[in-house]
Amino acid sequence: MIEPARIYRQGVDIIPPHPGSGWTRFVCISDTHSRTFHVPTGDVLLHAGDLSSWGSLSQLIITVEWLKSLNHPVKIMVAGNHDLCLDEKWAQPIYGLPPEEVQQARTYVRSQTAAGLHYIEHEPFRFVLPSGRRWKVYGSPAAPLYAQGSFQYETANEARVIYNRIPEDTDILITHTPPFRTLDRTSKGKHAGCHVLSNKLAELRNCRLHVFGHIHECAGAQINTGDPFRLVDRVSVNAAMAVTKKAIVVDLLN
Numbered sequence: 001m002i003e004p005a006r007i008y009r010q011g012v013d014i015i016p017p018h019p020g021s022g023w024t025r026f027v028c029i030s031d032t033h034s035r036t037f038h039v040p041t042g043d044v045l046l047h048a049g050d051l052s053s054w055g056s057l058s059q060l061i062i063t064v065e066w067l068k069s070l071n072h073p074v075k076i077m078v079a080g081n082h083d084l085c086l087d088e089k090w091a092q093p094i095y096g097l098p099p100e101e102v103q104q105a106r107t108y109v110r111s112q113t114a115a116g117l118h119y120i121e122h123e124p125f126r127f128v129l130p131s132g133r134r135w136k137v138y139g140s141p142a143a144p145l146y147a148q149g150s151f152q153y154e155t156a157n158e159a160r161v162i163y164n165r166i167p168e169d170t171d172i173l174i175t176h177t178p179p180f181r182t183l184d185r186t187s188k189g190k191h192a193g194c195h196v197l198s199n200k201l202a203e204l205r206n207c208r209l210h211v212f213g214h215i216h217e218c219a220g221a222q223i224n225t226g227d228p229f230r231l232v233d234r235v236s237v238n239a240a241m242a243v244t245k246k247a248i249v250v251d252l253l254n
């Protein structure tokens with residue numbers, strides 16, 4: 001029997017050649033914080049936020065220019081709580097950024113599609129690969145409030161409004177925060193993921209891959225199997241690179 005998902009950790013596992021047109025290779029990264037890395041090739045690159053070190057446009061540009069230089073045919077990024085220059089609500093009060101710089105940053109990230117790089121913020125993105133496989137992605141930069149930062153929510157109600165926007169037929173979910181109790185344990189032993197998001201995931205019965213980051217010290221991947229109410233198994237990836245410096249590669253059977 002062919003297993004529908006295969007997971008490889010850069011630098012730990014030997015990553016085999018692309019398994020062929022019946023598969024899609026996703027390269028998952030997150031929390032690069034204005035640092036650049038060597039990452040494996042693949043069909044689709046997914047970045048789950050904390051693009052910049054401390055939220056200025058110049059720091060964001062370092063990441064975006066690096067992502068543009070990578071040769072994955074489709075590249076998708078969301079922001080995170082560090083990416084203040086993209087957040088109209090908090091860039092000014094927290095960081096003192098003028099509204100013009102926020103607009104400049106938002107226009108800049110949205111204008112990279114010619115390089116195959118797509119910025120998504122609480123919205124779906126659909127694409128078709130040369131193999132003919134269509135994928136339905138949804139991306140959100142949100143995370144529970146922790147210190148000051150961008151795109152954070154304070155209450156479960158706010159979280160519900162954010163995550164209820166995810167379409168039921170989503171195949172690939174990218175969020176900055178982990179869900180509660182999935183690869184979300186901090187070095188102090190706290191599960192810092194979002195309860196509302198973990199409840200929402202139970203409803204996303206087609207979701208094959210969930211990529212997130214944020215909790216740097218819990219990077220890794222796992223397959224959630226065995227739930228009789230799910231239509232497909234889901235691969236969960238905490239792709240944070242801040243500690244490991246390594247990407248996680250997931251091959252999904254088309």
Ligand SMILES: Nc1nc2c(ncn2[C@@H]2O[C@H](COP(=O)(O)O)[C@@H](O)[C@H]2O)c(=O)[nH]1
Pocket residue numbers: 031050081082144145146186187190192214215216217
């Ligand atoms: N106990 C919690 N720790 C958290 C939370 N969010 C982040 N963190 C810790 O900070 C680092 C770095 O996160 P970053 O967003 O600043 O890059 C992370 O690895 C955790 O150790 C939280 O909600 N609760």
Ligand SMILES: [Mn+2]
Pocket residue numbers: 031033050082214216242
């Ligand atoms: Mn981070």
Ligand SMILES: [Mn+2]
Pocket residue numbers: 050080081082176213214215
């Ligand atoms: Mn973060």
